[in-house]
Amino acid sequence: MQVLDTPLSDVKLLQPRRLGDSRGWFAEVFNQSTFSSIGLPTQFVQDNQSFSVKGVLRGLHYQFTRPQGKLVRVLSGHIWDVAVDLRRNSPDFGKWAGFHLKAESPSDQLQLLWIPEGFAHGFLVFSDTAEVLYKTTDFYYPAGERSILWSDPTLNITWPLEALNGSQPSVSPKDEQGALFTAADLPPVDPLPIER
Numbered sequence: 001m002q003v004l005d006t007p008l009s010d011v012k013l014l015q016p017r018r019l020g021d022s023r024g025w026f027a028e029v030f031n032q033s034t035f036s037s038i039g040l041p042t043q044f045v046q047d048n049q050s051f052s053v054k055g056v057l058r059g060l061h062y063q064f065t066r067p068q069g070k071l072v073r074v075l076s077g078h079i080w081d082v083a084v085d086l087r088r089n090s091p092d093f094g095k096w097a098g099f100h101l102k103a104e105s106p107s108d109q110l111q112l113l114w115i116p117e118g119f120a121h122g123f124l125v126f127s128d129t130a131e132v133l134y135k136t137t138d139f140y141y142p143a144g145e146r147s148i149l150w151s152d153p154t155l156n157i158t159w160p161l162e163a164l165n166g167s168q169p170s171v172s173p174k175d176e177q178g179a180l181f182t183a184a185d186l187p188p189v190d191p192l193p194i195e196r
Contacts, residue, residue, distance in 0.1 A: 008083060011083050015112075025106065040114055045138060046140065049131060053128065054125055054164075060120040060152075061121055062120040062121065063145055064186075065187075067138065067187050068117060068138045071114055071134060071136075072112065074102055074133075076103050077103065077127035078125075079130050080098050080101075080124045082097070082099075084121075084157075094155065098158075101123075124163075149176075149181075
């Protein structure tokens with residue numbers, strides 16, 4: 001497993017080794033021992049999968065309480081994935097980074113993106129369709145769900161909208177109502193415990 005640093009501290013791009021021949025390929029995408037040895041979480045409690053059509057933009061999502069770390073993988077298609085650091089005690093607070101993740105052909109590099117707790121997450125679909133799978137370190141907690149507006153002027157994310165050939169992204173009504181970064185409920189520096 002190759003681990004690549006990104007412009008955001010603690011966000012990592014993982015490239016599992018793929019073994020293949022004329023019949024196809026095999027890859028180990030998660031191994032508890034390997035993840036532990038590279039300093040990544042080894043316990044995930046929920047798997048989420050989404051299917052989206054071209055032009056769909058999801059995000060920017062996070063949980064105010066019970067934050068979730070996410071291990072993101074594209075099963076099919078091509079997305080531009082964004083992580084935004086919301087950790088107020090981080091040197092990268094308010095910064096974002098975007099990543100092309102794709103699985104359009106057998107020759108595409110197998111990649112996973114690790115986004116720690118305390119980050120907002122979103123993506124834009126470039127391909128006709130895309131399936132995205134992500135493992136989370138905590139359960140979905142509806143009362144803690146928050147969203148920052150994808151086009152927030154303070155964050156100034158340069159979404160590659162030119163890939164949509166003049167179309168506007170398709171955003172859910174809920175995401176269109178996302179908060180501005182300057183007014184958002186940001187995760188506490190030390191997340192408050194929630195009774196389970």
